[in-house]
Amino acid sequence: MVLVTTLVALIVALAAVIGYDLSAYHRILVSDMTTQAELLGRTIAPALAFDDVRVAKENLSLLRFRPLVSSAAVYNARGALFATYARADDPRAFPKLPGPDSARVDARDLVVFKRIVSDGEILGTVYLRADYELFDRVYDYLGIAAVVLFAAMLVALLMSSWMQNIVTRPILAIAQVAREVVGQRDYSRRAVKMSADEVGTLVDSFNDMLTEIDRRTRELEASNAKLAQEAEERGRAEREILRLNAELEGRVRERTAQLETANRELESFSYSVSHDLRAPLRAIDGFGQALLDDFPENLPDEAKRYLSRIRSSTQHMAQLIEDLLKLARVSRGPLERRTVDLGQVAQQVVGELQQREPGRAVEVSVWDGMLAEADPHLLRAALDNLIGNAWKFTAKSAKPRIEIGALKDRGRTTFFVRDNGAGFDMAYADKLFGAFQRLHSANEYAGTGIGLATVQRIVHRHGGRIWAEGEVGKGAVFFFTLALAAEEAADEGAVGKKAHG
Template structure:
């Protein structure tokens, strides 16, 4: 109970009581003193007037007989009236007739009498009273008496001070005792409020001590606490739920991070394995390129040397065998060449760029025409075949596809090759169509395997690697390749160059439309 706020409330109450008491006392005392002083003044004036009247009556005979001595004696009776400090009697002519002065008083008297009056002069009451007998003015009595109003005022102030102090002390004690009745319930509420705030304990309740406004306050306060308690519980429950959710989320995030790290690790591992495999493949290709060719060259070279250097020693049969040996070595050289090409299209990065496939096809066609100017093939290449693809690989693909069409139409009456593109639902399917030898649909899935051939070498030359190369190029672009054909009527090769995200599905419908 020593906190400033509580002291302040008590002080305010105390101050109120004391100020009220003080003001009431001062007003009461002032009224009393005022009344007393005016009463004193009136009493004194009336008393002295009566005294002067009596004195006048007493002295009237002396004045009538001009008996100064008697007048003096009469005046000297005033010594029994101590407040009277001096007195005088003037005769009818206004001359000083007899005087009296108290032992301690000054012996100064006004030279002339005045009309009937009573006034305060220099701390004394000065009174003139005419002596009238039968309507005749006999003389005037002059009285000067001690006017003790101011000393009374001082006395009263002293008393008032003592009364005030005493009254204030009593009021202080009383109010200290009584204000408890008012402040105790309020302070109790304040205490509970402080504890609630300090300890966050909303289960605390203030004790109702009275049924007055403070009692109502206690009820309201308790109701409020109940409400806060309820809401706090709800809030805490919701907070706990949130915290739990956050915890679960962060656990999930950690799990995701862990899985990601694991995945990245695996990807790194796989990448390393792939890189190793790629390097091995490259060194394999390199070895094939170098080491496999050298013996072939020797076989071919020394075969040729035999033919050139010892023609007379060799029978024709032997020469024919040697020619077969040389043809075979050359065929094997071609096989190695094509295998290396196949390996090469699988290596290196895929560089997608905007390519005009029509232009690429045209270049391939004109190369074929230059190589075999005797062939009359009707070739049509559609316009506007734009693609995002690796230009070099697409050229290799067209070299093989158009090259095949060129080759397999060599026995057709009116050879025709068409290169175009079909769009369906934003997906483009490219095709190379010919009216050449064609193939049986039953073998359609065997077309793209390496060394798979559907025609004999004597019919059509080839290594059987070309379409495998094309398929690998298409697959590297995330596309699909398939073919349709009929023996003696021709073949169509379709392929797509889907982006990685694109789904390579449902293209069969496009193909059929193209074929028809």
């Protein structure tokens, strides 16, 4: 193996040296002949200009001092042969026409064409043919390489034999002891030290290693026995934990089922009570209106005022019950996700508000491209409340404006409804989404305080979150997100801003 490695290394090294030398020879010869042709062109240019063949031949005859050049010629601008030179042993004929500037190998010759240019005018072409001794150099190198390889392999063989006696044999003895130790797991065996050199130091280190392995093996066996005992105890503890976890999970499932049942019963009770309360309220409101319509002259003004207050209170109670029913329906109904154009839904809500109050001039901006995976009915209910609130709380603004849009950040879409209305104090922001919580008096702005609680429940059912920012007298903005899984199914295109209204 050592001899093969040595042989491969020598072959690679010799091939690299020979390749580099041959490449350098070709490059230098081409450069030399090209330069020679250029010099000839400069010296012969006057002769071509004055049509002096004798001077041209004299210049070419100087190539006899360049033994490599076997023949040369000069062509005039019309491509006709003007003057020639040929070595005595060169029987080749000259080309009939000159070629373009080039340097190429033709068999064992290097052929060079170089144009003669003076003041931008082509006067003629120089032709050179030189001996290309690359192949002769290859044969010489191959002979030298063979001799070098033979000598190197002989030296390597002698060194290998010497190394085998001095180094390899003791190492093989160590390897034999190592195999016996591995096979029989007997760490008491030791290798025999044959010399006091580096190999002897290696034997001592190997024996010390065996001693250390023997000691650590005994310690490891004792540690394994202890770990086995601890593992058995841990296994018993884990089984007990699994049993307790299973028992706890059963209790949690039972308690969860009880809570779900209680919630359903509570929601059903709330729905039923709210539904049953509407009939007597309608009767009270209806009879109050009948009294005002049927006995307008018999009732004193004080009685009419009382009846108006009774009707106003019953209507407020009816609206409160209706909002409670909506809140119950939000929690009870199934959630059916589908792709919804939130901008289109917002446009419908705005259109209904404008029809309800045609006298109000509110600037409304709805962005395009707002797609979401959501329950269309629940999303409509949420936008009814959010946009309705914005419409309501901008009633006292000089130039009311409402904007519905969406923002994208790392694949998550956040929708928002912004207005420049009454706003609110951020110190009370945590009370916004509680049922029956109001930050403005009923005399200022009508409402039941249930709308935002309904919106929060709708958003939570979609796996999202809702929050708000505002400032008193400068408006408010409500942000909400839907579940990330739903957003991935929505249109990934950029949300473009395009105002409507």
